[in-house]
Amino acid sequence: MTPVARDKIIVSINTSWNVVNFRKGLIEALRSRGYEVVVVAPRDAYSSLIAAMGCRYVELDMDNSGTSPLRDLVLLWRYWRLLRRERPLAFVGFTIKPNVFGSIAANLNGIPVINNISGLGTAFVRGGLLLRIAKVLYRVALARSKMVFFQNDDDRMLFVDERLVRKDRTALLPGSGIDLVRFAPSSEARTGSGAIVFLLVARLLWDKGVGEFITAVRRVCREVPGVRFQLLGFLDVENRTAVSREHVEKWVAEGLVEYLGSTDDVRPFMRAADCVVLPSYREGTPRSLLEAAAMGKPLIATDVPGCREVVDHAVNGFLCKVRDPDDLASKMVEFARLDGSSRDRMGARSRNKVERQFSETIVIEKYMQQIERLSALATK
Numbered sequence: 001m002t003p004v005a006r007d008k009i010i011v012s013i014n015t016s017w018n019v020v021n022f023r024k025g026l027i028e029a030l031r032s033r034g035y036e037v038v039v040v041a042p043r044d045a046y047s048s049l050i051a052a053m054g055c056r057y058v059e060l061d062m063d064n065s066g067t068s069p070l071r072d073l074v075l076l077w078r079y080w081r082l083l084r085r086e087r088p089l090a091f092v093g094f095t096i097k098p099n100v101f102g103s104i105a106a107n108l109n110g111i112p113v114i115n116n117i118s119g120l121g122t123a124f125v126r127g128g129l130l131l132r133i134a135k136v137l138y139r140v141a142l143a144r145s146k147m148v149f150f151q152n153d154d155d156r157m158l159f160v161d162e163r164l165v166r167k168d169r170t171a172l173l174p175g176s177g178i179d180l181v182r183f184a185p186s187s188e189a190r191t192g193s194g195a196i197v198f199l200l201v202a203r204l205l206w207d208k209g210v211g212e213f214i215t216a217v218r219r220v221c222r223e224v225p226g227v228r229f230q231l232l233g234f235l236d237v238e239n240r241t242a243v244s245r246e247h248v249e250k251w252v253a254e255g256l257v258e259y260l261g262s263t264d265d266v267r268p269f270m271r272a273a274d275c276v277v278l279p280s281y282r283e284g285t286p287r288s289l290l291e292a293a294a295m296g297k298p299l300i301a302t303d304v305p306g307c308r309e310v311v312d313h314a315v316n317g318f319l320c321k322v323r324d325p326d327d328l329a330s331k332m333v334e335f336a337r338l339d340g341s342s343r344d345r346m347g348a349r350s351r352n353k354v355e356r357q358f359s360e361t362i363v364i365e366k367y368m369q370q371i372e373r374l375s376a377l378a379t380k
Contacts (some may be wrong), residue, residue, distance in 0.1 A: 006089050006375060006378045006379065007034060007035050007036055007089065008035065008036045008037075008038060008086065008087075008088040008089055009030055009035050009036070009037050009038070009088055009089060009090055009092060009371065010038045010039075010040055010083070010086060010088045010090070010091050010092065011023065011026075011027065011037060011038070011039050011040070011055075011092045011094070012039075012040040012041065012060070012079075012091065012092070012093050012094070012098035012102045013039075013041050013093075013094040013095055013098060014041065014042065014062060014064045014094075014095040014096070014097055014098060015041060015042060015044055015046070015064075015095075016039075016041045016042065016043065016044045016045075016046040016047040016049075016050060016057075017044055017045070017046045018041075018094065018095070019039055019041055019046070019050060019053075020046045020049050020050065020053075021046075021264065022176045022287065023094070023176070024053060025177065025179060025360045025363075025364055026363070026364055026367055027039075027053055027054075027055060028053070028054075029364045029367075029368060030368075030371070031054050031055075033368065035089075035371070036056070037054070037055045037056070038055065038056045038057075038058060038086060038088065039053075039055045039056070039057050039058070040058045040060050040082065040098075040102075041057075041059075041060065042059065042060060042061055042062055042064075043059045043061075047059065058082065060075075060078055060079070060082065061075075061078075062075050062097050062098075062101075063075075063097075064095075064096075064097060065239050065240065072097075072101060075097065075101045076101045076104060076105055079101055079102045079104075079105035079106075080105040080108055080109065082105075083102075083105050083106055083109045083111055084109050087109070087111070088111060089112070089371070089374055089375060089378055090111065090112045090113070090114055090146075090370075090371060090374050091103065091106040091111050091112070091113050091114070092113075092114045092115075092116075092367075093113065093114070093115050093116065094116045094118065095118070096134075099115050099116075099117065099138075099141060099142075100137045100138065100141045101141075103115060103141040103142065103145060104140060104141050107141075107143070107144045112146045112374050113144065113145045113146060114145065114146055114147045114148075114149070114367070114370055114371070115141075115142060115145050115147070115148040115149065116148075116149045116151075116173070117148060117149065117150050117151070117155060117159070117284070118151050118175075118176065118284035118285070119151070119155070119282070119283055119284035119306065120155055120158075120282060120284075124158075124282070135162060135164060138159070138164045138165075139163065139164045139165075142159075142164060142165040142169075145165070145169055146169065146370065146374065147169060147170075147171060147370045148165050148169055148170050148171075149170075149171055149172070149173045149366070150170060150171075150172055150173070150284070151172070151173055151174075151175050151176075151283075151284035151285035151306065151309075152172070152283075152284060152285060152305045152306050152309050153172060154305030154306075155284065155305055155306075156170050156172060171366065173285075173362075173363050173366060174285065174357050174358040174359075174362055174363060175284070175285030175286075175287065175290050175358055175363070176285075176287060176360075176363060177358065177359060177360030177361070177362060177363030177364065178290050178291060178294045178354055178358050178359065178360055179360050180294060180354065180355060180359055180360070182267075183267065183291050183294035183295050184294065184295065184296075185295055185296030185347070185351055186271050186295070186296075188271075195226045195227055195228050196224075196226075196227045196228070196274045196275070196335075196336045197227075197228045197229075197230060197272065197273045197274050197275075198220075198227065198228070198229050198230070198273070198274070198275050198276075198277050198300075198332055199229075199230045199231075199232060199269060199270065199273035199275070199276050199277065199292075200213050200229075200230070200231050200232070200233075200276075200277045200278065200279075201232045201233060201266055201269070201270070201276060201278070201288035201291075201292070202233045202278060202280070202286075202288055203233050203234050203239070204231065204233045204234060204235055204242065204243040204248065205239055205241045205242055205243060206241045206242075206243060207241045207280065207281050207282075208278070208279070208280045208281075209278065209279025209280050209281065209302060209322075209323075209328075210231070210243050210279075211243075211325075212279045212323060212324070212325040212328055213229075213231075213277065213279050213325075213328065214251055214256060214257070215325035215329075216279075216325040216326070216328040216329035216332060217229045217256050217257065217329075218256065219325070219326065219329040219333075220329050220332050220333055220336070221256070223329075223333050224333055224336045224337070227332075227336055228258065229256065229257045229258070230257060230258045230259075230260055230269070230273065231248065231257050231258070231259050231260065232260040232261070232262070232263065232266065232269050233262060234262045235248060235262070266288070266291060267291075267295065270291065270292050270295050270297060271295065273292075273297065274297075274298070274335075274343065275297065275298045275299065275300055275317070275332075275335055275343075276288060276289065276292035276297050276298075276299055276300075277299075277300045277301070277328075277332070278299075278300075278301045278302070278307060279300075279301065279302050279320065279322075279325075279328050280301070280302055280304065280306070280307060281302070281304060281322055281323065282304050282305055282306060283304065283305065283306025283307055284306050285306050285309055285310065285358075286301070286306055286307060286310065289301060289307065289310040289311065290310060290354060290358050292350070293310060293316065293350035293351065293353060293354045293358075294350075294351060294354045294358075295351070296347040296348060296350060296351040297347050297350060298316060298317045298335065298343055298346035298347050298350060299311045299316060299317030299318075299350060300317050300318045300319075300320065300328070300331050300332060300335060301317070301319060301320070302319065302320055302321070302322040302328075303319040303320065303321060303322065304322050307319070310353070310358075312349070312353065315346070315349050316346050316347075316349040316350040316353055317335075317346055317350070318331040318334065318335060319331075
């Protein structure tokens, strides 16, 4: 068998887009400390950018939203073959399928695993047979993990209570971490019509609360005329809870929202907004709220795991009830009726909270502590 490469780390995620947009800081930190980083992900429009990050890219097809046992067995075999060939110091998994099938394959090859459970996904929100299957798979996959990072304590304790992972192998991360230089408040005054702008940034899924947002918009328009509402995020995603293009086009035609499309750089859109909204049913730690907070924006989100870690009610924004468009509408109306100085104070508190709790340097250092520990054990 090929000996372990003590300076090699495999990072696997379900899209190359995720690597380029959210894991660049971690990869740069690993490389700066002398590690070879191999990124394993499906090919998409961003795969060609991975080499420019100083990584070796290995394409691996996976059916991210599918539930076919045959396809998942093929994915497991592909991971097993890849890891047997590469023999890295550690396998670092993000997102559901790499965390499950990549971890099982790593365990079969005797390779240490570090997981990041950034959110629980549709199965945990919807329940049923899919949830029971997911629990079994996680229990097997995480049985030998050296560390499983969670992004909020509700998710962590759910996994511990369900005996999906040992508590002493878990820790909390403040999301994926925010680059406080790249995401910073603008010194320029917001341009536009002067109307209050509410912006929802997310993959356009019903589980993100898009339907509740639209229902709330109808009420807010009646109570506070002139307020603007925007959607920014991917359409036509491969997910059972995806919002259709037809729905969005209908809402735009009604004059309820402006659809801004999708983007690799949310900053101009957040800069032009007064408040960022996320009425999600459940999150890990939502990236959109962290980025908006880092840019000094007030927030409105549901009082659910993940969101409540970022939003302090009536301090840097408002929390509303989950799946309750009337409560969401009342919070947007309350925000729209605040004076400018009150909104500015909320935004400043958002930035301060991110600086204290969610800096990217905190996340990177926690990963490096785990990897350096594995490196030290490998040299003994």
